[in-house]
Amino acid sequence: MSVNVQHECACGAASEETLLARLxxxxxxxxxxxxxxIPVLQIAQGIFGYLPECxxxxxxxxxxxxxxxVAGVVGFYSFFSTQPRGRHLIRxxxxxxxxxxxxxxxxxxxxxxxxxxxxxxxxxxNFTLDVARCFGACGLAPALMIDDDVHQRVKTARLQAILDxxxxxxxxxxxxx
Amino acid sequence: xxxxTIDDRPIEVPExxxxxxxxxxxxxDIPTLCYLENVQAIGACRLCMVEVEGARSLVPSxxxxxxxxxKVRTHTKRVREARKLVMELLMSDHAGDCxxxxxxxxxxxxxxxxxxxxxxxxxxxxxxxxxxxxxTPALIRDSGKCVLCRRCVTVCKExxxxxxxFPQNRxxxxxxxxAFCHDLSEVACVQCGQCAAVCPVGAISEKDETARVWEAxxxxxxxxxxxxxxxxxxxxxxEFGYAPGTRVTGQMTAALRRLGFNAVFDTNxxxxxxxxxxxxxxxxxxxxxxxxxGNGNGHGHHAGPLPMATSCCPAWIKNAEYFHQDFLPNLSTxxxxxxxxxxxxxxxxxxxxxxxxxxxxxxxxxxxxxxxFECQRPEMESSWSRDVDVVLTTRELAAMIQQAGIDFxxxxxxxxxxxxxxSSGAADIFANTGGVMEAALRTAYEIVTGRQLPFDGLHVxxxxxxxxxxxxxxxxxxxxxEWSFLEGKTLKIAVAHGLANANRLMDKIRKGEAEYHFVxxxxxxxxxxxxxxxxxxxxxxxxxARIEAIFREDEGKTMxxxxxxxxxxxxxxxxxxxxxxxxxHQFLHTHYFGRNRV
Numbered sequence: 001m002s003v004n005v006q007h008e009c010a011c012g013a014a015s016e017e018t019l020l021a022r023l024x025x026x027x028x029x030x031x032x033x034x035x036x037x038i039p040v041l042q043i044a045q046g047i048f049g050y051l052p053e054c055x056x057x058x059x060x061x062x063x064x065x066x067x068x069x070v071a072g073v074v075g076f077y078s079f080f081s082t083q084p085r086g087r088h089l090i091r092x093x094x095x096x097x098x099x100x101x102x103x104x105x106x107x108x109x110x111x112x113x114x115x116x117x118x119x120x121x122x123x124x125x126n127f128t129l130d131v132a133r134c135f136g137a138c139g140l141a142p143a144l145m146i147d148d149d150v151h152q153r154v155k156t157a158r159l160q161a162i163l164d165x166x167x168x169x170x171x172x173x174x175x176x177x
Numbered sequence: 178x179x180x181x182t183i184d185d186r187p188i189e190v191p192e193x194x195x196x197x198x199x200x201x202x203x204x205x206d207i208p209t210l211c212y213l214e215n216v217q218a219i220g221a222c223r224l225c226m227v228e229v230e231g232a233r234s235l236v237p238s239x240x241x242x243x244x245x246x247x248k249v250r251t252h253t254k255r256v257r258e259a260r261k262l263v264m265e266l267l268m269s270d271h272a273g274d275c276x277x278x279x280x281x282x283x284x285x286x287x288x289x290x291x292x293x294x295x296x297x298x299x300x301x302x303x304x305x306x307x308x309x310x311x312x313t314p315a316l317i318r319d320s321g322k323c324v325l326c327r328r329c330v331t332v333c334k335e336x337x338x339x340x341x342x343f344p345q346n347r348x349x350x351x352x353x354x355x356a357f358c359h360d361l362s363e364v365a366c367v368q369c370g371q372c373a374a375v376c377p378v379g380a381i382s383e384k385d386e387t388a389r390v391w392e393a394x395x396x397x398x399x400x401x402x403x404x405x406x407x408x409x410x411x412x413x414x415x416e417f418g419y420a421p422g423t424r425v426t427g428q429m430t431a432a433l434r435r436l437g438f439n440a441v442f443d444t445n446x447x448x449x450x451x452x453x454x455x456x457x458x459x460x461x462x463x464x465x466x467x468x469x470x471g472n473g474n475g476h477g478h479h480a481g482p483l484p485m486a487t488s489c490c491p492a493w494i495k496n497a498e499y500f501h502q503d504f505l506p507n508l509s510t511x512x513x514x515x516x517x518x519x520x521x522x523x524x525x526x527x528x529x530x531x532x533x534x535x536x537x538x539x540x541x542x543x544x545x546x547x548x549x550f551e552c553q554r555p556e557m558e559s560s561w562s563r564d565v566d567v568v569l570t571t572r573e574l575a576a577m578i579q580q581a582g583i584d585f586x587x588x589x590x591x592x593x594x595x596x597x598x599x600s601s602g603a604a605d606i607f608a609n610t611g612g613v614m615e616a617a618l619r620t621a622y623e624i625v626t627g628r629q630l631p632f633d634g635l636h637v638x639x640x641x642x643x644x645x646x647x648x649x650x651x652x653x654x655x656x657x658x659e660w661s662f663l664e665g666k667t668l669k670i671a672v673a674h675g676l677a678n679a680n681r682l683m684d685k686i687r688k689g690e691a692e693y694h695f696v697x698x699x700x701x702x703x704x705x706x707x708x709x710x711x712x713x714x715x716x717x718x719x720x721x722a723r724i725e726a727i728f729r730e731d732e733g734k735t736m737x738x739x740x741x742x743x744x745x746x747x748x749x750x751x752x753x754x755x756x757x758x759x760x761x762h763q764f765l766h767t768h769y770f771g772r773n774r775v
Contacts, residue, residue, distance in 0.1 A: 056356075057775040066340035067775045068364050071356035075346040082357070 016054070019047050023055055027062035036063055037073055041080060050081045078130070086121045086128040088166045090146050095134030097141040102156075106142055107131065109156040113163070126166070181247035196238035196249055197225055205251055208260060208289050210267075211326040212239040213375055214716055216336060222326055223263045224289065227251050235259055261293055269300035271378065272307055272321030278379040283713060285377035286324060305352065312360035315368040315384060315549040320352050323380040329353060329372035336702060338677035339496070341366035353380075365499045365774045367676065369492035369700045370546030370709025383546045383710060387577050389567050393538040394437045400530070401538045403438040404518045404597070405429060407445055408544035408608035408705040409571050411726040415712040415719075416575035417585040422722030424730055427590020432578050433542075434591060440526075441593050444541070445600030447517040448607045448616070450748070451489065452739035454765055455511045455613075456621045457756035459485050459695055460660070468662040481506050484671075484686065484693040487613050489513045491551035492700035494769060496676050501683050502771040507696075510766040514607065515541050515548055516557050518597070519564030520764040525752040526597060527560075534560045541568045544608070544708030547700070559764045570710025596744040602731030603739045609724045610674040610704035611640035611647060614697040618651070618670075619738045625653060625660040635737055636728070643703060643720065645678035646671060648691075672697045674704055 026043050030036035040063065044055050051074055060067040074080045092098075092107045107118070110129055114122050121128045137143045140152035151162055178189050183200050190199045195218065200207050211222040220237035227238045230248035235256065238249075250256065268290065275281050307321030327344065330353055334340040341364050345352050355364040373381040393399045414425040433441045458481075465480035488494060488509040497504055512520065518541070523534035541548060545568075551557065552565040569577070578585055592598070603619050606612030615637045622630045632638065639649040652667045671693045673679040679698040685691045701707045703720035706727060736742065753760045 060775050066334075066343065066365065068343040068345075068354075068356040069334075069340050072343035072345050075357070076344075078347075 020054065020058060022047050023058055024062070027059060031063060037065060037070065038077075041070075041074065045080060050083055050085050052082070052084075056082075081119070081128075083119070083121060084125065086125050088126060088146050089128050089130060090144060091130045091132040092144045093133070093135055093137070093142065094131050095138065095141075097138035098134075098143055101141040103142040105156060106144060106154055106159070109159055113159060127163070179243045179245050179247075181243050181245070181249065183249045184251055190243055192243075194243050196227060196229075196236070196241045196243055196247075199243050200227075200238065200249070200251060207238050207251055208292060209239060210285065210289065210324065210377055211328065213328045213331070216375070217328055217331040219327065219331075222267070222324075224260055226256060226259055226263075228253050228256050257293075261295065264289060264293055264295060265299040267324050268295070268298060269302060270304050271324055272304065273319065273379065278322070279382050279385065280379035284379065285714075303349065305349070308352070308354070308358060310354070310360050311384070312362035313366060313368060313384075313550070314553050315546040316361060316366075316370055316373060316381060317384050318354065318361065318381050319379065320354060320358075321380075322378045323353055324378055325351060325353060326377055327353065328375040328377065329381060332371045332375050336675050336677055337367070337369060337371055337496075337700065338500075338680045339365065339367055339369075342372055365772070367492040367495040367499070367700065368547040368550040369676070371701060372709075373546060374701075374709040374711070374713065374715060383570050383573065384549060385573060385576075386549070386567050386569060387573050387580075390540050390569060390577065393540070393566070396538075398536060399538040400439045400532050400536055401437070401540060402440045402442060402522050402526070403433050403540045403542060404442045404444045404447075404515070404522075405433070405542040405574075406515065406544055406608065406705060407443075407448065407605045407727065407730075408708060408711065408723070409542050409574070410730065411608060411706055411723040412544065412711045413571055413575060416572065417578075419586075420722070421719040422726040424726050425585075426730065427592070428585060428588040430593050431588040431591040432583050432585055435583050435588075436577060436581055438540070440597075442518070442522070442597035443593050443600050443604075444514050444518055444543075445604035445607075446597040446742070446744065447514040447521060448604035449601050449739035449742040449745045450517055450521065450753075450765065451511055451514045451607075451613075452603060452616050452620050453745065453749075453756045454517075454761055455487070455509050456617050456624065456739075458509055458511065459617065459621060460624065461757065463663065463694060467666065481510070483507070484696045485509055486696040486698060488767075489607065489613055490547070490699050490705075491545070492547035493676065493679060493698045495547065495550065495772070496679070496700065498769055498772045499774050500680065503687070504683060505769045505771065508769055510768065512557075512765055512767045513548075513551065514604075515543060515568075516551060516564055516767070517765050519552070519557070519566075520559045521748065521753075522597065523560030523562065523564060524764055525748050528752070529596075535562045539563075539565045539567075541565050542571065542574045543568050544571050544705045544711045545701075546570065546709045548710075556767055571708075571712060572710060575712070596747065599742060599744040600736075601739050601742050602734040602737040604742075605727055605731045605734070608705045608727045609641070610643070610699050610702075611637065611672045611697065612704060612727070613699075614640055614670055614672050614695065616739060617695070620740045622651070622653070623738065623740065625657065625663055626655050627657050628655065634732065640670070640672045640697075641724075641728075643717070643724075645675055646673045646682050648672075648693075668695070669693045670695045670697070674699045674707075675702045676700050 030040050060070045094103050144151050180189050188203045207225050209225045218239045220240040225238045226235035228250040229236045310318040329342050333342045345358050352358050355361050393401050410426040413429050414423040430441050462480045462485050466483050486508050488511050519539045522539050523537050527534050527537045548568040552568050557564050603616035619630050640647045648671050650667050650669050653663045656664045673682045706723035707715050707720050
């Protein structure tokens with residue numbers, strides 16, 4: 001099973017060095033702490049928007065970990081992504097409550113509408129589709145999150161209207177919510 | 178002590194013993210797959226489950242400590258059915274056909290299926306994606322056969338400190354492999370092959386190169402020379418039913434001759450040569466560091482720093498090239514005996530028999546997978562062709578002997594050929610952890626003092642054990658005039674085996690916590706006798722038996738020191754001239770370079 005890792009940084013050539021310099025500072029800060037790998041990966045994903053190969057290799061050398069181990073940890077946690085992310089992250093809840101109230105249908109509808117599978121990003125890099133297990137909003141099931149906004153009791157008929165709010169890259173508050 | 182019953186039989190075992198150890202120590206076998214003695218007990222495969230009275234569910238015996246009054250049942254209906262189900266599920270995602278697998282009849286998984294009486298594949302369903310990896314010179318991987326036992330992961334990380342292999346992804350998509358399931362060549366792997374040595378299935382093996390050897394043997398224009406490492410003679414017999422620790426030197430020689438090799442030689446010959454080169458190099462470095470005039474250029478050779486480290490082990494060398502680049506000047510510049518042999522066979526010996534080096538084909542039989550990597554290093558071409566053409570493991574040699582229909586156990590003992598088949602007992606012990614050090618001391622001490630190494634049986638007892646890092650100190654008295662600067666000096670030495678132990682030793686040296694003059698490192702636990710090319714499984718008991726066999730081989734010889742080897746002396750007179758001389762540097766020494774870890 002082979003996973004495609006972005007071989008060249010997609011973080012923009014102009015800023016790549018700046019971002020790696022920021023990463024180096026993080027590595028230096030965490031280097032001596034036990035259990036540094038996961039927090040450093042989290043911060044790195046925050047810096048780059050995802051985990052490009054150049055960042056992972058820098059982390060492996062900086063924390064004196066093998067690259068295979070770093071890759072294993074990245075692959076284990078669904079939070080980490082080695083693919084560039086869209087401007088907006090859609091997370092459909094498939095926790096028990098959301099699942100029984102139509103979360104799966106919502107996810108299928110989103111896949112169709114966006115033309116991508118879970119973990120993928122639309123060609124215009126506007127949306128990345130992901131699943132989640134329970135936001136703690138079971139009373140509002142089925143729920144999905146786009147970036148930090150929780151959308152409640154979502155019906156497939158209402159999906160397009162929700163997506164439209166993020167069309168130009170900035171969410172527009174809807175009067176209905 | 179703890180009292181318990183296993184299958185109604187009362188037993189008494191020390192506190193802290195696991196149920197598995199208690200059972201196996203008392204004649205009850207429990208099947209295991211992920212468990213690996215002294216290395217891994219993680220309760221992952223669930224094949225070792227037993228029933229414990231009062232416990233709600235079945236208990237994995239490899240991680241369950243014994244408790245007073247415990248009542249264990251190892252083969253009740255419930256246990257048998259649970260184990261069988263686990264085994265059937267594991268089999269449902271195990272690819273390949275036993276008939277064509279290189280582990281056929283040498284496979285723990287196959288043996289378990291037979292022991293459990295599994296007669297058909299009970300489950301079919303999704304199977305994992307299969308990835309073949311032939312990217313490295315020594316090892317091949319077939320992820321389809323992997324049963325995710327994680328033995329290789331633990332050995333690679335804990336024993337070798339390399340972590341080239343690690344579980345990738347999660348759940349059903351889990352694969353054990355290099356970063357992002359890419360090829361092994363894309364990560365720092367030292368090719369030691371300990372992963373292949375502990376794999377219970379055919380997921381990781383050495384690259385089979387027997388076909389190239391058959392082709393050379395079939396070619397009437399090739400003069401095919403074979404060398405066997407000292408560790409082979411203490412292990413090859415296991416492939417033919419002999420007990421571990423049986424020496425088969427004579428029968429191995431006879432088998433090689435019957436396979437059609439034109440000359441049957443010994444890596445021991447160049448082990449003796451190595452001692453003369455490396456011993457001289459050590460003395461030169463000591464002179465540069467300790468002599469009042471501080472002149473290390475007595476041999477026209479710029480002396481490197483102390484401690485000097487051995488360079489016989491190609492996985493250790495590659496490990497240093499990745500992880501200890503600051504230490505590369507400390508490595509002896511001597512090629513390994515295996516590579517010295519190739520260079521000597523295609524220069525000194527080919528001249529002797531009036532053959533062009535390209536008409537001589539050198540085959541090495543090694544206990545090792547990393548030697549396959551070593552022989553293809555670009556710099557190992559000092560004889561106008563590859564110095565060594567093919568490296569086979571002990572297992573591959575056994576396979577060739579079987580393919581040729583040779584009745585190994587009924588072969589007579591034969592002697593190796595002259596001149597490169599002659600060797601001292603010091604060369605034999607290269608196979609054991611501590612052996613290169615002891616062999617070097619036998620010669621260096623005698624050069625410096627004119628007297629024999631003052632140890633019982635010539636063995637430096639503190640470094641012959643299976644402890645991970647061993648130390649010894651030797652105060653030198655009664656020096657001959659040339660070496661008088663060493664008078665009263667205490668020579669400090671350290672020996673490590675297993676690369677994680679070597680890494681710990683390097684850290685200690687780097688931090689200035691310990692000072693040594695000479696350090697020996699072997700990658701595989703136990704040294705070469707525990708190499709990844711040896712018959713499986715190399716347990717601690719097997720290591721001990723092979724180490725003993727090697728010492729008996731050494732002690733059985735009248736010639737116990739490398740500098741006593743008259744054929745090596747003749748090679749110097751006829752060709753190499755002097756240790757560390759110009760020809761030595763051209764053919765017997767090498768250099769190292771840093772490698773990127775990612």
